[in-house]
Amino acid sequence: MSGGQARRLCPRAIVVPPRMAAYTAASRAVFEVFHSTTPLVEGLSIDEAFLDVGGLRRIAGPAEAIAARLRAEVADRVGLPITVGVARTKFLAKVASRVAKPDGLLVVAPERELEFLHPLPVRLLWGVGPVTAGKLHDVGVQTVGEVAALSESTLVTLVGAAAGRQLHALSHNRDPRRVRTGVRRRSIGSQRALGRRARPLPPAEVDAILVGLVDRVTRRMRAADRPGRTVMLRLRFADFTRATRSHTVANATYSTELILAAARALLSDAAPMISQRGLTLVGIAVGNLGGRGADGAVQLLLPLEGAPSAALDGAMDRIKDRFGATALTRGVLLGRDPGWEMPMLPD
DNA sequence: TCTGGGGTCCTAGGACCC
DNA sequence: TCTGGGGTCCTAGGACCC
Numbered sequence: 001m002s003g004g005q006a007r008r009l010c011p012r013a014i015v016v017p018p019r020m021a022a023y024t025a026a027s028r029a030v031f032e033v034f035h036s037t038t039p040l041v042e043g044l045s046i047d048e049a050f051l052d053v054g055g056l057r058r059i060a061g062p063a064e065a066i067a068a069r070l071r072a073e074v075a076d077r078v079g080l081p082i083t084v085g086v087a088r089t090k091f092l093a094k095v096a097s098r099v100a101k102p103d104g105l106l107v108v109a110p111e112r113e114l115e116f117l118h119p120l121p122v123r124l125l126w127g128v129g130p131v132t133a134g135k136l137h138d139v140g141v142q143t144v145g146e147v148a149a150l151s152e153s154t155l156v157t158l159v160g161a162a163a164g165r166q167l168h169a170l171s172h173n174r175d176p177r178r179v180r181t182g183v184r185r186r187s188i189g190s191q192r193a194l195g196r197r198a199r200p201l202p203p204a205e206v207d208a209i210l211v212g213l214v215d216r217v218t219r220r221m222r223a224a225d226r227p228g229r230t231v232m233l234r235l236r237f238a239d240f241t242r243a244t245r246s247h248t249v250a251n252a253t254y255s256t257e258l259i260l261a262a263a264r265a266l267l268s269d270a271a272p273m274i275s276q277r278g279l280t281l282v283g284i285a286v287g288n289l290g291g292r293g294a295d296g297a298v299q300l301l302l303p304l305e306g307a308p309s310a311a312l313d314g315a316m317d318r319i320k321d322r323f324g325a326t327a328l329t330r331g332v333l334l335g336r337d338p339g340w341e342m343p344m345l346p347d
Numbered sequence: 348t349c350t351g352g353g354g355t356c357c358t359a360g361g362a363c364c365c
Numbered sequence: 366t367c368t369g370g371g372g373t374c375c376t377a378g379g380a381c382c383c
Contacts, residue, residue: 004350018352045383046352125357129381162357163380186355193351240349246376283352327377 007097011271029078037070042179048097052179064107071105095124097243113173118145125170130136132159132167147171188226189234189285190216196238200278206267213284214263218256221286227252228286231259233266235274236281245270252290259286 006013027046034041037060040052053066060066067084074082081103092108095117100106108116122128122136125144135158141147147155148171158166169175177279190213194201221227230245245266253259263284 004351005348020352048383127381131380160380161357187353189353191352195350242378244377248375281351285354339371 003096016042026078026080030074030080030082031072035072036068040179040181042181042183048094050093064086067105067107067343087113089173090177090179091126091170091175092173094126100122114148115143116173117173118143120144122147124326125167127163127166127170132163135159142252144171159256160176184289185224185226186289187232187285187287188217188220188224188228188289189232189283190220191234191281191283191285192197193236193281195281196280206274206282207264207281209282210263210284213282214255214260217284217286218254218259221254221289226289227254228290229253230286231262231266232285232287233263233270234272234281234283234285235279237273237277238280239277240280241277243270243273250287254286259284299307321337 002147007015010155023046030047031041031043031049034049034051038051038053038056040046042050042052042057044050051070053060053063054191056066057063064066067086071082071084074080078258083104085098085100085106085108086095087091087093088110092113096106096108098219099102121142122144123133125147128136136142136147137157141150147167150168152165152168155167158164159167192209192213194209229250229252230246230248232244235243235245237243247262247266249258267282
């Protein structure tokens with residue numbers, strides 16, 4: 001429930017501020033346990049991850065035993081209870097962990113998948129929030145099994161192409177997605193709610209908040225070495241309507257000045273809306289992130305001295321270190337003049 | 348029914364390119 | 366200047382997730 005509602009119900013409740021730093025540290029410690037279990041870890045959020053343990057059976061036993069050990073180890077090393085869902089697909093594992101929460105372990109045996117899935121309420125399907133659930137309820141659909149009884153085309157008309165296809169697949173427990181490692185954040189943002197207020201915030205104060213947000217965001221971008229190209233301004237108004245404005249610059253940057261300039265321009269474009277509707281939230285996010293490990297190729301040329309293979313290994317190491325490359329091709333440049341043709345001979 | 352903060356993905360229109 | 370066919374990128378809004 002909302003904080004306001006909670007306070008009304010419990011006037012003497014003690015309200016403590018969140019401690020993000022503590023949660024981040026705990027998350028890191030938990031993920032260390034995950035990585036010591038398998039290299040195939042896909043983080044989903046600060047407190048969730050997929051672990052592919054399919055290849056571990058011979059050395060670590062069945063998934064159920066691995067899950068039990070995982071729980072014990074996290075409790076032991078970090079002191080936190082965790083819930084584990086075990087299944088053949090990511091989707092089902094997630095549903096299982098949701099059902100088993102808190103501090104539980106639930107294994108969905110391959111032969112009982114639909115039996116487990118179909119009685120559950122549609123809200124447990126991934127991608128079904130209040131709006132989609134409402135649309136389904138409108139046509140009398142309450143459970144996953146009832147979704148499964150609908151044709152894909154019916155679902156597509158009901159909730160749109162992508163969501164409809166996904167719903168159809170998930171309700172039949174079709175989820176071919178693999179566990180992906182190395183998934184990177186696509187945007188970095190920060191926002192601040194201003195609360196409802198009697199008189200509008202003076203522009204100078206809105207600007208000061210904007211400066212603070214941009215500073216926080218660009219700091220994080222620099223720390224992560226992820227410059228970005230698209231600056232997004234997010235606004236929310238007193239009537240709970242929202243608006244976003246964005247601008248894309250030619251070259252990725254994490255310069256506070258450049259991003260602040262873009263943010264200010266977007267804000268001044270939105271000035272009429274703000275004075276009409278009353279601002280209650282302002283946020284800045286930067287997307288189109290590049291930087292270390294962004295898609296693309298890096299080529300490092302170096303003169304050949306000594307043993308060719310040693311020189312190549314050295315070059316590969318440098319590229320790995322400097323750019324965090326995940327896929328490498330090595331080759332040999334023939335000729336002496338860099339302006340010449342450059343046939344690359346893989347390996 | 349209305350806290351706050353951090354994200355992702357999809358859709359659709361428009362400008363532009365060959 | 367228009368038509369057809371095949372694309373990309375940007376912008377804005379919306380739904381959803383933790």
